[in-house]
Amino acid sequence: MSGLGEELRHLLDRLDRAEAEERADAVELLRAWLGAESGRAAAAAAAEGVAGRFGMVGTAPAMEEVYAVLAKVARTQVPVLVVGESGTGKELAARALHEQGPRRRGPWVAVNCAAIPPTLLEAELFGHVKGAFTGAHRDRRGYVAEADGGTLFLDEIGEIPPELQAKLLRFLQEGEYRPVGASKVEHAEVRVVAATNRDLKRAIADGRFREDLYYRLAVITVRMPPLRERREDVPALVRDFLARQAERGEPSAEVTDEAMALLQAYDWPGNVRELQNELQRAATFARDGRITPAELSPALRGEG
Ligand SMILES: Nc1ncnc2c1ncn2[C@@H]1O[C@H](COP(=O)(O)OP(=O)(O)O)[C@@H](O)[C@H]1O
Ligand SMILES: [Mg+2]
Secondary structure, eight states, X not given: OOHHHHHHHHHHHHGGGOOHHHHHHHHHXXXXXXXXXXXXXXXXXXXXXXXXXXXXXXXXXXXXHHHHHHHHHHXXXXXXXXXXXXXXXXXXXXXXXXXHSTTTTSOEEEEETTTSOHHHHHHHHHOBOTTSSTTOOSOBOXXXXXXXXXXXXXXXXXXXXXXXXXXXXXXXXXXXXXXXXXXXXXXXXXXXXXXXXXXXXXXXXXXXSOHHHHHHHTSEEEEOOOGGGOGGGHHHHHHHHHHHHXXXXXXXXXXXXXXXXXXXXXXXXXXXXXXXXXXXXXXXXXXXXXXXXXXXXXXXXXXX
């Protein structure tokens, strides 16, 4: 209970025997306490509102579906697979799961499986012992060990080579892994969130992705919609990005109605990331603090 509440309780305890003046004090205090309580409740509700959208911008039905799934799984440890085109916010969603989840005080470790050569990926993920291969001059921990107690984000999971898929499956099932060249198994408590812009079902049909691993990773699937399927969110995203640019001291500007209409009509193959880049570019060219169609990329003006 707050200090004010404590004081109030003492006063109420004495109220039976109280004089009129003391009663008036009690009423004063009660008013103050109620005001503070309702202020706290309002602040909590506002914070919950932000959390309700997980720091993401967008109110289109497809995004509301995303928030609903995230809300259900954030406080659990179930593996989640985030699917969607490049730039749709897959990493943002994964990060939100970490930050709203029971392991938020633990480490967040993001690994882009497509950016690491397949032959090195196992040692990067699970670590290696000294002498395990040419160049392994000492023992080295992998990303899995680094993520112990936290969340491991495996981006572009479709790029994991088949032998490693079996080892990852074992880790997901048992929490056990063996660093390259090690004789002992190690344990780590890690929540795994994976993401892909590939059609994993087709990869399974083609024999490039293990079905058992897929079902293990995709206990829950979150689908990030392409931006062209939620054009109604473009104005809010534009305002958000331009405000952030201004906050960071980067060029920012107002968007004219004509320019906004073009931003909303464009197909955005690179999705939210492309919109973000476009606004940085356009704000740099803006004159008199305004982004007009002339400041937009040729592709947006239908000249691309
Ligand atoms: N709904 C959203 N609201 C605000 N920013 C977003 C949203 N979705 C994506 N972004 C931003 O767009 C960029 C690309 O998002 P990211 O999560 O990296 O996409 P992906 O992992 O799908 O390629 C990031 O800068 C991210 O912060
Ligand atoms: Mg990404």
